[in-house]
């Protein structure tokens with residue numbers, strides 16, 4: 001908590017003036033770009049990103065998640081839901097906030113559960129969702145945000161993701177019957193709550209004022225999320 005107080009008091013005037021200059025340019029640029037060209041750019045970007053990607057299993061190992069058959073099934077279900085969402089593209093912030101609300105609901109549901117088996121299933125779903133969410137933010141949002149908004153905010157978010165991933169790895173390695181399982185899921189929920197609050201209250205407002213095309217980024221995030229879920233759903237253990 002002390003660290004947060006210190007961070008919030010840092011002067012941020014330099015990046016604010018830069019943001020003010022960029023915002024009018026952004027609006028003109030966004031207005032003049034057609035939806036068709038945004039989709040085309042997003043498709044090209046996704047295609048470039050796909051080239052030479054590691055396999056689903058190697059990638060999943062990289063972000064510390066082993067895809068069990070149960071997780072693959074879960075990813076398949078989430079992937080199906082994604083295809084419906086892709087029919088109505090949305091901007092990056094709306095998409096990320098939707099993920100935040102969804103995972104918050106899951107943490108609340110976890111608190112209400114009694115059955116160890118159900119807790120295990122829901123914790124696996126939470127870990128999968130957070131892993132995908134963190135991955136798309138780290139691959140697509142944070143690099144652009146680092147160029148456009150206060151660097152400190154982005155650096156802190158990266159460190160917070162690393163702490164959450166560590167806890168996710170520990171939860172995944174546990175049985176829901178283990179002594180500290182519930183406590184670890186609860187602490188993960190508290191980490192996430194803190195992180196989401198910072199993203200939504202500090203990072204996202206700066207992104208809205210930045211030069212980033214949030215519509216295009218939203219499409220890229222959605223496509224990458226669908227791609228990750230698709231790869232996870234077909235990953236062999």
Ligand SMILES: [Fe+2]
Pocket residue numbers: 096100133137196199
């Ligand atoms: Fe987020």
Ligand SMILES: [Fe+2]
Pocket residue numbers: 134137157161195199
């Ligand atoms: Fe994040």
